[in-house]
Every structure is written in structure tokens, then in C-alpha cells.
Amino acid sequence: MMRVRLTVNGRLREADDVWEGESLLYVLRERLGLPGSKNACEQGECGSCTVRLDGVPVCACLVAAGQAEGREVVTVEGLAPEGELSTVQKAFIDAGAVQCGFCTPGLLVAADELLDREPKPADADIREALSGNLCRCTGYEKIMDAVRLAAARRSAEPEGDRA
Amino acid sequence: MEFLRPASWEEALAVKAEHPDAVPLAGGTDVMVELNFGHRRPERLLDLGRIAELEEWEGDGPAVRLGASVPYTRIMEGLRPDLPGLALAAHTVASPQIRNRGGVGGNLGTASPAGDAHPALLASGAEVEAVSTRGTRLIPIDDFYLGPKRNALAPDELIRAVRVRRAGGPQQFAKVGTRNAMVIAVCAFGLALHPESRTLRTGIGSAAPTPVRAREAEEFLGGVLEEERCWDTGRPPPPSAARRFAELCSAACSPIDDVRGTAAYRRRAVGVLARRTLGWAWQEYRGSARVTEGVA
Numbered sequence: 408m409m410r411v412r413l414t415v416n417g418r419l420r421e422a423d424d425v426w427e428g429e430s431l432l433y434v435l436r437e438r439l440g441l442p443g444s445k446n447a448c449e450q451g452e453c454g455s456c457t458v459r460l461d462g463v464p465v466c467a468c469l470v471a472a473g474q475a476e477g478r479e480v481v482t483v484e485g486l487a488p489e490g491e492l493s494t495v496q497k498a499f500i501d502a503g504a505v506q507c508g509f510c511t512p513g514l515l516v517a518a519d520e521l522l523d524r525e526p527k528p529a530d531a532d533i534r535e536a537l538s539g540n541l542c543r544c545t546g547y548e549k550i551m552d553a554v555r556l557a558a559a560r561r562s563a564e565p566e567g568d569r570a
Numbered sequence: 571m572e573f574l575r576p577a578s579w580e581e582a583l584a585v586k587a588e589h590p591d592a593v594p595l596a597g598g599t600d601v602m603v604e605l606n607f608g609h610r611r612p613e614r615l616l617d618l619g620r621i622a623e624l625e626e627w628e629g630d631g632p633a634v635r636l637g638a639s640v641p642y643t644r645i646m647e648g649l650r651p652d653l654p655g656l657a658l659a660a661h662t663v664a665s666p667q668i669r670n671r672g673g674v675g676g677n678l679g680t681a682s683p684a685g686d687a688h689p690a691l692l693a694s695g696a697e698v699e700a701v702s703t704r705g706t707r708l709i710p711i712d713d714f715y716l717g718p719k720r721n722a723l724a725p726d727e728l729i730r731a732v733r734v735r736r737a738g739g740p741q742q743f744a745k746v747g748t749r750n751a752m753v754i755a756v757c758a759f760g761l762a763l764h765p766e767s768r769t770l771r772t773g774i775g776s777a778a779p780t781p782v783r784a785r786e787a788e789e790f791l792g793g794v795l796e797e798e799r800c801w802d803t804g805r806p807p808p809p810s811a812a813r814r815f816a817e818l819c820s821a822a823c824s825p826i827d828d829v830r831g832t833a834a835y836r837r838r839a840v841g842v843l844a845r846r847t848l849g850w851a852w853q854e855y856r857g858s859a860r861v862t863e864g865v866a
Contacts, residue, residue, distance in 0.1 A: 539665020
């Protein structure tokens with residue numbers, strides 16, 4: 408068993424008694440009380456556990472807990488301050504892109520990263536950025552609408568006023 | 571289980587020498603799946619994530635020395651001009667999340683016949699830099715794959731890098747699957763034209779117990795290109811030769827039936843990919859300045 412220290416959503420966190428073969432996803436959900444990242448396939452197929460590791464979107468289920476030591480993780484809980492919603496989150500609600508909601512956290516993290524990288528994405532960019540996130544309610548059209556809406560709203564917002 | 575976290579390459583080699591059973595862990599896209607599903611319970615994990623040089627590439631010479639852990643995303647964004655075949659293959663790996671973590675070292679270490687990098691490495695010509703405390707070996711890619719998920723590494727060796735010949739001509743890669751993303755290849759094909767030596771090389775994935783080259787097809791087409799003076803004129807090989815090339819590529823396969831496809835389908839599809847990639851690559855060659863049609 409080991410201790411893992413990492414920064415999650417801007418706060419230094421510590422998890423004890425971590426099993427050496429444990430995933431970052433398990434640490435987030437079961438040890439740090441952050442159940443936003445969903446546990447589904449555990450093999451990197453579905454994207455519902457997508458988090459940012461040092462800024463880069465990854466499947467938390469495929470990162471060993473020990474590999475996250477000393478690194479920065481952002482989960483869906485970190486997209487907006489407590490009690491508020493980010494532009495991407497609001498756009499998902501407004502566009503009706505949430506059905507059962509299980510895939511939503513991973514999609515939000517992936518979409519948020521896309522818009523950081525590419526503020527005016529073409530449809531092909533959106534499809535590629537979300538190609539590792541499965542929605543089994545098959546709501547992809549609404550999800551596309553939501554990302555387009557978020558992109559439009561973010562580019563209309565003044566710089567620095569962006570949740 | 572022990573989680574070993576060497577801070578340097580030298581330390582990693584020392585750990586591997588002391589514990590040859592330690593399972594190297596980099597992007598985790600293979601190893602973590604096995605751990606999550608309980609398919610594997612190694613005594614020791616050897617995390618290579620702290621060794622910065624594994625995530626870099628270098629080389630101004632005839633080859634790029636590609637660090638074992640350079641993620642596929644960076645290969646496809648930064649190495650397209652130098653290693654076009656590998657960059658194309660990298661773009662077909664799984665999803666952005668997986669491409670952000672996985673690298674060629676893991677593909678080689680796992681040595682699955684379906685690994686996306688293998689056809690490109692076979693076609694472009696590569697050497698695997700295998701290192702232990704005993705020294706460094708450069709293993710030609712043709713000698714690296716020994717069987718399904720078996721490679722030529724010794725138990726105390728780690729993959730430091732793969733040295734891939736910089737492209738001297740067009741390279742192509744094509745893969746068959748049910749959709750664009752998140753696909754384990756039903757079969758895959760890599761082709762590299764090497765105008766500097768007037769040769770070509772191939773790589774076939776997911777259609778034999780290991781990734782393989784279609785050597786007879788390479789020799790046949792190489793002969794035709796020479797005889798017909800295609801390298802000089804830029805004229806494509808005759809359609810009958812392209813068809814024969816495709817047949818010989820199919821014949822180089824020894825596929826199996828599995829959940830992703832049947833052996834017959836794979837053999838047929840490899841031929842189709844061979845013909846298509848040849849067409850694309852030759853079109854690009856023809857458009858390049860090298861061709862002297864009308865001059866000679």
C-alpha cells in the first residue's frame with residue numbers, strides 16, 4: 408500500500424492505503440470523494456472517466472494511481488466553482504445533450520479541452536475530439552449542438568470572464 | 571505488489587536487472603486494462619513515467635530516434651514530414667485520450683499482431699533500441715516480433731527508443747475496422763516507397779500471428795517498377811502488376827477467424843488495402859519533383 412499526493416481541481420490532495428495496481432479513477436471516486444468521473448468500461452473504450460492530467464485529456468481508468476503522484480488533475484467537478492456551471496455545462500443543458508447522463512462528465516471534460524485548444528472548432532474537430540466518448544442513449548446530435556453552442560457563447564464572452 | 575518509480579533511465583535499468591519480472595508501465599493503455607480486469611497480478615510494476623527522455627525524439631541523420639513513450643498525439647502532430655507512415659498509423663490509434671498516453675514502446679512491448687504502429691515500422695524500416703545494464707542492442711524490426719504477444723526482448727531489457735528511417739518517399743497506412751475511432755484493426759497495411767534505393771517495403775497487421783512483411787510482393791513489384799522504368803518516368807505500374815502485388819500481399823497473410831473478422835475476409839481485405847495504398851503512394855510519388863519524365 409502506498410500514499411499518493413496530487414493536485415485535484417487546484418487543491419493538494421492526499422490518498423492513503425492506495426493499492427499499487429489501483430487506477431487514478433478509483434482514487435478519485437473512492438478515496439477523494441469525487442464521483443463525477445464515471446466508472447464504466449475500465450479499458451479506455453468509453454471515455455466516461457475522462458479527466459485532464461497536466462492539462463491533457465486521458466482516461467483516468469488507465470492511469471495508475473502512482474503515476475499521478477505530484478501531477479495536476481482536473482475532473483468534471485473542477486470545470487466551474489462550486490454551485491456554478493461552466494459555459495460548456497450550461498450549453499449541454501440548454502441543447503438537451505444530457506439524457507441518462509452517464510457519459511456526460513467525460514464529454515464535458517473532453518469538450519472543454521477542445522474549446523481551450525480550438526475556440527472555433529469545425530464539426531470534424533468536434534467529432535474527432537469526442538470520438539473517444541461513447542453515449543449509449545445515442546444523443547450525439549444534441550451533443551454536437553451543445554459543443555457548437557458552447558463555442559459560440561465562449562467566443563462572445565469577454566476574455567477572462569469565462570468559467 | 572510493489573510500485574517502482576525510478577527517477578532516471580539508469581535507475582530503471584538497474585531495477586529491471588534486479589527484478590526482470592517487473593512489468594514496465596508507461597501509457598498504461600495495455601497494462602492497466604489487464605490490472606483492472608484481474609488478468610494480470612505482477613509482483614512489481616515499473617513506472618517509466620518519470621523518465622523525461624523517453625518522451626522526446628531526436629536525430630538529424632537518416633533516422634529519427636523516437637523515445638519509447640512519445641505519445642501518439644505528438645507523433646501525429648510533430649513527425650508527419652519525417653515519418654509519414656507512422657504518423658498516419660498514430661492517427662488511427664483508438665481515441666484522443668488513448669493517443670495522449672500510448673506510445674510506440676508500449677506497442678512493441680505488447681507485440682500484439684494488431685498494434686497499429688507495427689505495419690508502419692516494418693514498411694519504413696526501423697530498429698528497436700533495447701537496453702539493459704549489459705549494454706544496448708539494436709534489434710532490426712524484421713527480427714523483433716516472435717509470436718503473438720512475444721518479442722525479442724530479453725527479460726532484463728527495456729525499450730529506450732525506436733530508430734525509424736526518415737522517409738525518402740511517400741508512405742501510406744490503411745486500416746480496416748467498423749468505425750474510425752476506437753477500433754482494434756481487423757487488418758492493417760503499411761506501404762513505404764524508398765526511391766533512393768528504388769525499393770519498397772510493406773507491413774501487414776492483424777493478419778498473421780505477428781506483424782509481417784509481404785516480401786514476395788515487394789520483390790515482385792520492385793522488379794516491375796525497375797523493368798518498366800517507373801521510378802524514372804513516374805508512370806504507375808501496369809494494372810496487372812498492381813493486381814498481382816495485391817494477390818501476393820494477400821498470400822503473405824496467415825490470418826485466423828476471430829470476433830473481429832474471418833480469415834478469408836482479412837486475406838481479401840489486405841489485398842484491397844495493398845492496391846489502394848499503392849495507388850495513393852504512387853500518385854504522390856508522381857507529383858514529387860524527383861520524377862524526370864520528359865527530361866530523360
